Amino acid sequence: xxxxxxxxxxxxxxxxxxxxxxxxxxxxxxxxxxxxxxxxxxxxxxxxxxxxxxxxxxxxxxxxxxxxxxxxxxxxxxxxxxxxxxxxxxxxxxxxxxxxxxxxxxxxxxxxxxxxxxxxxxxxxxxxxxxxxxxxxxxxxxxxxxxxxxxxxxxxxxxxxxxxxxxxxxxxxxxxxxxxxxxxxxxxxxxxxxxxxxxxxxxxxxxxxxxxxxxxxxxxxxxxxxxxxxxxxxxxxxxxxxxxxxxxxxxxxxxxxxxxxxxxxxxxxxxxxxxxxxxxxxxxxxxxxxxxxxxxxxxxxxxxxxxxxxxxxxxxxxxxxxxxxxxxxx
Numbered sequence: 001x002x003x004x005x006x007x008x009x010x011x012x013x014x015x016x017x018x019x020x021x022x023x024x025x026x027x028x029x030x031x032x033x034x035x036x037x038x039x040x041x042x043x044x045x046x047x048x049x050x051x052x053x054x055x056x057x058x059x060x061x062x063x064x065x066x067x068x069x070x071x072x073x074x075x076x077x078x079x080x081x082x083x084x085x086x087x088x089x090x091x092x093x094x095x096x097x098x099x100x101x102x103x104x105x106x107x108x109x110x111x112x113x114x115x116x117x118x119x120x121x122x123x124x125x126x127x128x129x130x131x132x133x134x135x136x137x138x139x140x141x142x143x144x145x146x147x148x149x150x151x152x153x154x155x156x157x158x159x160x161x162x163x164x165x166x167x168x169x170x171x172x173x174x175x176x177x178x179x180x181x182x183x184x185x186x187x188x189x190x191x192x193x194x195x196x197x198x199x200x201x202x203x204x205x206x207x208x209x210x211x212x213x214x215x216x217x218x219x220x221x222x223x224x225x226x227x228x229x230x231x232x233x234x235x236x237x238x239x240x241x242x243x244x245x246x247x248x249x250x251x252x253x254x255x256x257x258x259x260x261x262x263x264x265x266x267x268x269x270x271x272x273x274x275x276x277x278x279x280x281x282x283x284x285x286x287x288x289x290x291x292x293x294x295x296x297x298x299x300x301x302x303x304x305x306x307x308x309x310x311x312x313x314x315x316x317x318x319x320x321x322x323x324x325x326x327x328x329x330x
Contacts, residue, residue, distance in 0.1 A: 006170045010085045011153045013144055014077065016116075019092030024116035026098055026126050031087050032110070032118035033077050033150060035070060040109040041120055047075040073150040077120065078107065080152075086159070087124055090133075090144070095287045097133050097144070099163060100126035127163070132283055134296055135162050138304035184303045185248055185275050187321050198317065200243040200273060201225070203305060206312035208232070209239065238268040246276035248299065254281040261291055270294035273302060 014031035016022040025031055036050075036057050044050060050071050054061075061067055081087065081102055088099045106122035133141060140155040153159065157173040160166060191199060208230045225241040242260050246252065252274060264270045269292055272278075277298045278286075286294040297305070310318070 006168050007172065008084070009156070009168060009170070010080070010082070011156050011159055012076070012081050012085060012087045013146070013151055013153055014081075014087055014089055015149045016089050019090055019094065021116040021118065022089055022091050022098065024114050025089055025124075028114055028116070028121075029103075029124055029126065030121040031077075031081075031089060031124055032116060032121040033074065034118040034120070035074050037117070037119050041074075041078055042107060042109060044078060047071060047079070050074050050078070069148075073148060074120075076152070077122070077150045081106070081122060081150075088144070088153070088159075091130050095133055095293075096130035097136075098126055098130045099159075100124040131163060132287065134283070134286075138301050138308065181300045181303050182248065184306070184323065185299050187323060188275055188302075189245060189247070191320075195317075195320065196243075196245055199306075199313075199321075200241075202313050202317065203302075203309060204241065206309035207305070209241070239271060240264045240268055241271045241273065243273035244275075246274050248276065250276045251279045252276060252282055253279050254285045257282045257285045257294060257296070261285070261294055264292040264294075266292075268292055271297065273297040275299045275302065 016025050054071050083102050083104045085102045088097050103123040110119045110121050137158045140158045157169045160168040209227050229237040229239045260270050278296050286296050
């Protein structure tokens with residue numbers, strides 16, 4: 001079922017142990033959690049009841065912080081996720097996300113016979129095809145990196161727009177005084193080729209890209225960069241980047257992405273950054289199995305990244321863009 005009042009529709013993520021049990025979730029039509037495996041929770045009506053059960057089941061957990069976090073997730077799953085709400089769960093291939101709608105009378109206590117040991121379940125009608133994680137905004141993607149198993153997601157406008165259901169965007173989120181993304185992208189498109197190259201260089205450096213060689217392609221407003229993406233010194237990825245300005249509304253085709261992929265050696269990955277967007281075929285090519293992965297950053301995602309790292313951009317360049325905090329044009 002779908003709720004008729006869009007303000008009441010919530011969006012949750014319920015993980016399947018890093019995708020280990022995603023197949024069971026989808027095939028069985030449910031989401032599930034594994035805490036308190038010996039207790040049918042059908043009659044539970046309050047969080048306080050869960051505290052009592054949790055402390056009895058896990059006496060080794062003595063930290064109030066730990067207990068509060070775990071009970072909070074159980075309560076969220078059991079008491080807050082309602083029929084008509086949307087849920088997502090990451091696939092085992094982390095490039096993709098499944099989404100669905102919580103059904104009527106959702107909770108049931110399973111015997112786990114399908115191979116998923118999580119016995120507390122809620123019925124979900126899943127959309128038949130997953131959606132690429134990269135199609136969502138950067139803030140949305142950052143949100144679903146949460147270490148929690150069950151959590152609410154606030155970026156409902158981006159989610160419902162991306163899955164093709166803009167009518168479900170809450171009215172309170174539809175009221176926008178100006179087109180934020182278009183305004184900022186137009187500012188970026190006002191930069192000349194060298195300025196665009198410098199902007200991309202600063203953004204890459206802010207993201208942890210180092211030891212890079214930057215080469216602008218004469219006349220095409222493009223930037224090529226080869227280097228390492230250093231993630232807090234925990235991991236280093238050899239990355240081949242291409243960034244190009246395209247007019248707003250245009251979409252990059254699969255051949256352009258293939259051309260970048262052809263220049264990536266074994267063990268490397270690619271990234272394509274643009275002010276525009278990508279055709280569906282290009283999105284599929286970017287994550288095709290057996291080839292180097294290419295991360296696709298479209299215009300709106302570029303703006304998100306710029307906003308997130310705005311203070312890492314030199315003052316002179318911020319002044320050139322003519323934007324203030326929040327990336328609102330001066």
